[in-house]
Amino acid sequence: MSAAPVLVLAFGNPGRGDDALGPMLADRLEDWLAAQGRDDVEVIVDFQLNIEHALDLADRQRVLFVDARASGESGARLDAVSARADASYSTHAVSPQGLLAVHEQVIGETPPQAELLSLRGHSFELGDPLTAAARQALEAGWNGLLGWLDVATCRLNVVHL
Amino acid sequence: MYENLETASESIGLQRLAIEPVSRVEGHGKVTLLLDAERRVRQARLHVVEFRGFEKFIQGRPYWEVPTLVQRLCGICPVSHLLAASKATDFFVAGNVPISPTATKLRRLLHFGQVLQSHALHFFHLASPDLLFGYDDPVAHRNVVGVLQDHPEIGLIGVKLRKYGQEVIRVLTGKRVHGTGSVPGGFNKPLSAEERDYLKQDMLTVLGWASHGLSIAKQLYVADEAANQGFAAARSNFLSLVAPDGGMELYHGGIRVKDANGGIVLDHFDYRGYNAILHEEVKSWSYMKFPFLTALGKEQGWYRVGPLARVNNCDHIPTPRAEAARADFMAHGGGNPVQATLAYHWARMIELLHCAEAIAELLDDPAITGTDLSRSGTPLREGVGVIEAPRGTLFHHYRIDSNDLITMANLIVSTTSNNTAMNESVRAVAAECFDGREITEGLLNRIEVAIRAYDPCLSCATHAVGKMPLSIEAVAPDGELISRLVKSGDGSFSREAAA
Numbered sequence: 001m002s003a004a005p006v007l008v009l010a011f012g013n014p015g016r017g018d019d020a021l022g023p024m025l026a027d028r029l030e031d032w033l034a035a036q037g038r039d040d041v042e043v044i045v046d047f048q049l050n051i052e053h054a055l056d057l058a059d060r061q062r063v064l065f066v067d068a069r070a071s072g073e074s075g076a077r078l079d080a081v082s083a084r085a086d087a088s089y090s091t092h093a094v095s096p097q098g099l100l101a102v103h104e105q106v107i108g109e110t111p112p113q114a115e116l117l118s119l120r121g122h123s124f125e126l127g128d129p130l131t132a133a134a135r136q137a138l139e140a141g142w143n144g145l146l147g148w149l150d151v152a153t154c155r156l157n158v159v160h161l
Numbered sequence: 162m163y164e165n166l167e168t169a170s171e172s173i174g175l176q177r178l179a180i181e182p183v184s185r186v187e188g189h190g191k192v193t194l195l196l197d198a199e200r201r202v203r204q205a206r207l208h209v210v211e212f213r214g215f216e217k218f219i220q221g222r223p224y225w226e227v228p229t230l231v232q233r234l235c236g237i238c239p240v241s242h243l244l245a246a247s248k249a250t251d252f253f254v255a256g257n258v259p260i261s262p263t264a265t266k267l268r269r270l271l272h273f274g275q276v277l278q279s280h281a282l283h284f285f286h287l288a289s290p291d292l293l294f295g296y297d298d299p300v301a302h303r304n305v306v307g308v309l310q311d312h313p314e315i316g317l318i319g320v321k322l323r324k325y326g327q328e329v330i331r332v333l334t335g336k337r338v339h340g341t342g343s344v345p346g347g348f349n350k351p352l353s354a355e356e357r358d359y360l361k362q363d364m365l366t367v368l369g370w371a372s373h374g375l376s377i378a379k380q381l382y383v384a385d386e387a388a389n390q391g392f393a394a395a396r397s398n399f400l401s402l403v404a405p406d407g408g409m410e411l412y413h414g415g416i417r418v419k420d421a422n423g424g425i426v427l428d429h430f431d432y433r434g435y436n437a438i439l440h441e442e443v444k445s446w447s448y449m450k451f452p453f454l455t456a457l458g459k460e461q462g463w464y465r466v467g468p469l470a471r472v473n474n475c476d477h478i479p480t481p482r483a484e485a486a487r488a489d490f491m492a493h494g495g496g497n498p499v500q501a502t503l504a505y506h507w508a509r510m511i512e513l514l515h516c517a518e519a520i521a522e523l524l525d526d527p528a529i530t531g532t533d534l535s536r537s538g539t540p541l542r543e544g545v546g547v548i549e550a551p552r553g554t555l556f557h558h559y560r561i562d563s564n565d566l567i568t569m570a571n572l573i574v575s576t577t578s579n580n581t582a583m584n585e586s587v588r589a590v591a592a593e594c595f596d597g598r599e600i601t602e603g604l605l606n607r608i609e610v611a612i613r614a615y616d617p618c619l620s621c622a623t624h625a626v627g628k629m630p631l632s633i634e635a636v637a638p639d640g641e642l643i644s645r646l647v648k649s650g651d652g653s654f655s656r657e658a659a660a
Contacts, residue, residue, distance in 0.1 A: 015218075015233025045336065047239065051286055051305060052278075052323035085306040098306065105309035106320050126234070127218035 003059040004042035006152050007112075008145075010066035011046050017128030018121025021068040024130070025119070025141050040153060048093035054103040060112040062152040064145070065096040069118035074133060076141035078148060081114045117144055163205075163588035192608055194591055200598065205591035207584050207612065208447050219570045224253045224561050225345055231557070232340075240275035240330055241550035244268055245557040247343040248413070248546025253561055254346035258538030263531035264347035269412050270523045271333045271342060272548065276411060277371075277516040278326025279551035280468075280509045283616045284378060285319020288506050291610050292381045297603035315377060318370045322513070325367050329520065332356045347535035354530055361524045364517075368482075371510075371517040375486055378510035382503060386493070391593075393502040393586035393611035396421050397463060398454065399470035400578065402549050405429065407476030409487075409515065411549040417474050418454060418464065423497045426454070432547040435556055439573070451581050452573065463581035466553025467615060468508035473498035478511070480518035486511045502586050505614040550575055552616050576617040586611040 010026035012019040026045045033041055044056055049065070057063055065081065083100035094102065100111040119137040130138070195204040219230060228246040232239035247268070251260055259265075290303040293312060301307075309316035333352065334340030341349055382389055398421060402414035415429035416438070430438065441450035442459050453462035464470070473494070478484040490511060493499055499508075523529055546557045553575025560569040576583075590611045594604055 013233055015230065047237075050282065050323065051320050052327055054320060055324050085301075085304075085310075094305070101306050102309060102320070105306060105313065106317055126215065 004040055005059075005061040006041045006149070007056065007060045007063045008041060008043045008066060009046075009049070009053065009056065009063060010043070011048050012068050013047050015126060017123040017125055018131055018134040019068050019124050020130060021119040021121055021134055021138055021141070022066045024138060025066050025117075025145060028142060029145060041149065049096065049099050050094060051099075051102055053094075054099055054106050057099070057103045057112060058107055063112045063114040064148055064152070065114065065116045066141070066145070067096075067116065067118055068121035068124075068134075070121060070124070072118075072120060074120050075137050076117060076119050076144045078144055079116050079118070081116045083111050115148065117141055117148065163585065163592045192587055192612075194595065196595075200595070200600075202591040202595050205584075205588045206446060207580075207587050208449075215570065215572060219567050222567050223565050224250050224559065224567060225565075227559065227567065228343060228345065229341055238275070238279060238550055238552070240271060240334075241548060241555055242557070243334075243341075243343055244272055244275075244412070245546045245548045245550070245555045246559075247345060248548065249544040249557040249559050250345035251347075251546070252541040252544030253559075253565070254538070254540060255536040256538035256541050258536050260347045260536050261531075261533045263351075263528050264534045264536075265412075266523055266526060266529050266531075267333060267348045267352060267534070268343050270352075270520060270529065271330060272412050273516040273519045273523070274326045274329025274333070276326075276551050277513055277520070278323050278330070279616075280513040280516070281319055281322035281326060281374070283551070284374065284506055284509055284513070285316065285322070287613055287616070289315065289319070289377075289381075291606070291613070292506065296606050296610055297601075300602055300606075303606075318374055322367065322370050322374070325363060329360060332360060344535075346537060349534065351532045351534060352530050357524055357530055360520075364521045364524065368514075368517050368521065371514040372482065375507075375510040375514050378507045379486075379489075382501075382507045383493075389503040390501045392607075393590050393614065394500065395465070395502055395582045395585040395589065396500050397465045397582055397585075398426065398457070399473050399498060400454075400464045400466050401471040401474045401554060402432070402547065403429070403475050404479070409471055409475040409478045409483075409512075411471075411512075411516075413548070416547075416554075419474050419498060421498065421500065423473075423494075426457070432556070433545040435545065435547070435558075435573075441573075441577075447580070449577055449580050452578055453581070464578065465582045465615075466575050466578040467505065467551075468512050469499065469502075469505045470553065471549060472508040472511055478515050480515050480522070482518055483511055483515035486514060502611060502614045505616075509616075552576060553578055576615070579615045579617065583612055583615050583617065586614070 008026065008029060010022035012022035014020040014023045023045050026043050030043050033043070044053075046053070069077075081096045081100065083104050084097040085101040096114065096116050100114060103111045119134070119141045121134050121137070122131045191208045193204075193206050193208065194202055197203050215234065219227065222230060227250055228243050231242040231246045234242050285308070286305045289308055290298075290305065293308060293315070294303050305316060305319070308319075330340070333350070334342035335350070343349075399419045401417060402410050403417040404410040404414050416432050416435070417428050417430075418426040420426050427438065438455055439452050440455045440459075441452045443450055451459070451463070453459045454464060455462065472487055472490060475487070478487045490499065490504075490507060493504075542562075543560045544558070548555055555575055556571070556573040558569075558571040559567055562568050587608055590607050594607050598604065
């Protein structure tokens with residue numbers, strides 16, 4: 001089975017307060033895609049990004065990373081991400097730009113166009129519920145995600161014509 | 162041994178260096194060094210943030226939620242927590258009745274997939290940059306992308322082994338984040354013939370990758386064996402599970418402890434009585450406790466767990482290629498346990514090969530697609546589950562009330578067991594590498610190399626964009642800031658001199 005051309009790769013720990021923002025947005029998207037009968041978008045959820053996710057990027061035309069953000073402005077923001085051979089040293093996890101660089105090395109191809117949708121979180125302790133500010137970020141992120149999907153899948157349609 | 166460096170006799174007037182957080186390990190750890198005016202190390206400590214919120218998080222929850230909830234403790238080893246919790250909560254469903262043979266095989270398959278992917282991540286992604294390029298290689302190059310550029314065949318094996326292990330987990334548990342599979346009393350989903358065949362199709366390739374990875378790990382160790390033997394030395398006892406016949410056992414067995422000379426201290430001990438043999442010391446400067454064997458006392462009773470302990474402790478490995486590799490490994494100990502901290506990597510890759518072989522055997526076992534998956538019996542109100550997680554022995558202990566709600570939870574994670582050893586290794590590196598020398602990134606990295614050998618999971622992962630990776634400050638004896646070394650999010654370093 002060929003890969004869906006669009007991938008939404010959300011990550012975070014649902015047991016760690018606002019770190020759940022990525023998985024929660026992904027759950028909502030999966031329900032929405034099922035209701036729409038769409039099969040052109042695949043959703044992958046994991047605790048964190050790691051090197052093997054480079055293989056999940058293969059044969060994609062557009063990728064959106066979704067993650068909680070621990071600093072910066074409130075709400076959601078969308079940023080372009082390009083391959084950068086950073087060390088991604090802080091934990092066992094790798095960054096989106098690092099993952100794109102790993103993809104480039106492993107697959108030997110230019111990585112797909114990618115963006116990062118980051119949602120501002122405030123509390124990340126084990127067992128914490130989602131904060132009110134994070135709920136607002138989730139709503140803002142949902143609207144941003146739908147807008148991104150419109151653009152991403154519209155461009156794919158043009159390409160296919 | 163450098164126990165004298167745990168606490169400086171007089172800390173006033175010493176420079177303080179802090180490495181926070183330690184990179185390429187999970188969670189948040191911090192190393193502090195106190196230096197005197199001649200830059201001699203007077204004190205070296207690894208501080209760790211522990212799971213302080215866990216009991217609160219789990220208390221009052223119904224026991225059947227526990228295997229799922231504990232996966233959220235850690236984004237790196239959720240399957241290890243799932244399996245330890247499942248074994249503990251089996252007692253709440255089946256009492257002393259063993260779970261079914263097929264459920265046991267499915268759990269073992271899941272566990273081997275988990276250990277395989279975790280060891281692959283550790284060796285290829287986290288450790289190999291130091292081992293292949295050297296501790297002083299530029300930090301912008303000393304990472305997994307550098308490995309993929311310079312040694313693409315090695316980097317690619319790491320990525321693909323990770324992927325295969327994750328596929329085993331995905332097939333058995335469903336989704337990566339909300340997956341279950343293992344439940345109290347057994348397993349909740351059979352493995353179909355199609356799923357078995359899907360996992361079997363890459364098996365020969367996986368075995369080849371595992372063998373190649375092992376040969377790389379051995380070559381890197383023996384290429385400079387004398388130096389590797391002495392680096393971050395921490396001569397210790399070893400604790401692990403073993404099978405009834407003394408073989409390596411990652412899923413279920415009795416506790417064996419060997420002393421530093423290889424003498425058996427404890428053998429085939431029923432882990433449900435762990436409280437009788439282990440004591441945890443509290444030190445004011447760390448959230449993480451310091452376990453030791455009660456019978457040996459805190460000075461002599463600390464021990465190491467994980468791949469090095471398991472390979473040293475077992476009499477044999479029950480798969481042929483890994484057993485041959487174990488015999489070769491043990492020959493380097495000269496009849497005693499191999500004590501070298503950097504030998505953890507070699508032992509880790511022996512285990513990875515064992516996992517690949519064990520997965521192949523299980524997929525060839527007709528019982529793996531059986532459908533008899535659950536057992537019941539007279540429920541008990543207390544359960545202990547222990548497994549050999551990738552980083553070492555993992556203990557889960559719960560009690561429930563008459564409403565089946567959790568009233569007590571106690572975990573001893575492998576990193577806690579290695580706490581004293583990691584501190585000993587940090588002190589050894591600090592004493593031997595730092596004394597009287599200018600502090601450089603390469604020297605600081607030696608501290609991290611020592612810690613990374615244990616592959617610590619210092620706390621459970623909170624991953625979010627914008628975390629500050631590293632800041633190191635050198636402060637003069639009078640408290641004046643001399644310089645600050647900053648490791649940015651992309652791994653690059655910059656040094657700021659004080660104004």
